[in-house]
Amino acid sequence: MSDTPILDVRDLRTGFDVKRRGRKMRVQAVDGVTLSLGESEVLGIVGESGCGKTTVGRSIVRLTRADSGDVTFQGTDVLAARGEALRKMRIGIRMVFQDPYASLNPRRSIGDSVAETGDINGTFRSRAERAEKIAETLTSVGLNPSFAERYPHELSGGQRQRVGIARAILPVPSVIIADEPVSALDVSVQAQVLNLLMDLREKLRLAMLFISHDLGVIGQISDRVAVMYMGRIVEFAEARTILDRPMHPYTIALMAAMPKPDPSQRIAGGIEIGEPPSQFARPTGCAYSLRCPLATDRCRVEDPKLRDMPDGRRVACHNV
């Protein structure tokens, strides 16, 4: 990891207007997220549904319009980019989506889907080169080059996700934003796809923003981990630091709730750890205070800011 980040996100805010009972309301999906991604680094973003993790990814590639904040990719301002700069950004940062059934056009051959970005950007000098690149890319994701002639319905979920990855690495980008890329897959296939992502990261020196709700998957692949809750990062550290010794009460709750393959620890009945509050009514003070076992009066009033801890992690909590 070099010192200058390849992707730098500062104070990103993205909201959506939603109509409820005839009233226009604003949901602040991402509420001031700052993070940076080093070259060939994997940064995991973990959190529960609605915490804003997907919106962070989509805002960075401008699939969703951010309200404010700065996103810098290789020195260019992404949110303001136009023309050639935007084109360059779209080749340099690519996305892998969750649902391999919904993210491939059923009427296009696998080869055409994989080559789409290259076709749009005039990457290929000849048909022969195009075919060669498609074959090479399919091989590198563990698919037979003959798949180029096939269509999505002929493929299994795992194979489709490999195609989803193939189309994100031709031409080779610098950053991949992977939004729950293995959540729709069976465990045995999930492990194959995670291994593939780790291999490609090494071979192509890819930096990756890996978004998932699954702490197991996140721990397996990430160098650093950001835990999100209601649009904000509440804990941010090296994967080892955070997963071996979680500090924020929310991270601790997530770890405790994670299913463990250990039959000697029986599930304890009657534990109520609550559910996230409504997105429309963010509590004052700390958004987690309603569920937090450590919450004090201060938490209900004063918003905790991310602060540095001696072990290098950052935590947004008054009481740790």
Add this chain to the structure above:
Amino acid sequence: MLSVDNLAVSIGTGAHMADIVRGVSFEIGRGEALGLVGESGCGKSMTSLAIMGLMPENGPRVRGGTIRLDGTDVTAMAPWQRVEAGHGHIAMIFQEPMTSLNPVVRIGEQIEEAVRVHDGLSGQALHDRARELLELVRIPDAALQLTAYPHQLSGGMRQRVMIAIALACRPQVLIADEPTTALDVTVQYQILSLLRELCDKLDMAMLFITHDLGVVAQLVDRVAVMYAGRIVETSSVKTLFDAPAHPYTRGLMACMPAAGGHGQRMKTIPGQAPQPGEIPVGCAFAPRCPQVQDICRVDPLDRVAVAAGHDALCKFPVTDGRPV
């Protein structure tokens, strides 16, 4: 309480017939939870629909085997026949609570409907029973929530409502088909602990179906692992995690991601599960098995007792030196 013997389910006819469930047998006693674990397409959900008598018309059919509920053979009975004959004490909850609830009917009415069918109550008694069921699944302010519509509840609360409806028939057997797959981990934990608590409190037998071995480890008493339409290993949950005997079970365990994985390559099971109708002769797992022998691809399989209460459908189960 529930006993399934040699259940077979097929889809299609003639040359296009494919076996989805190929001879599944298990028993669950009172207050006991059995986890049925397997990947997509292994036949685990089809097994549960067959037990419930919920086979769609013109779809897959039960071709053989018996299903006994508290000693009575209910294999050929439709759900309404079971209720009329007094064998309706079985219920099921599904993965997606939003698609199982009627979006335009208050949840109180939906619970009352189930109570009316099974208990024949009406008026205040009906209303009270509905409230009692909501309290049983630990929904706060039960009396108030009876008037809510499904969209006003969170995913976890909706799943609790589904459980309340399932409990309306005073089930002796509860089938839970991936009930927490669509939920967040913290909510999942609460639903799992609720199910365990109900199982113990109401002395219910539970069949818990999931693709996730991690989910069953802390919840169930025994586990049956399914692959390509057959149960390949059965044992107590502790034995299964301490000493898995079938290579498929071992493979599944090895490829579970771990928070402590830290960038190490993961073990995988090469290839993918066979489609129904394309299941190889001999052992269905042979093409993916790391310890396959020539004989596995030819000979039919026998169930091998690895230890008391622990058996595997494998010619060469892993026993770590213990005699078979």
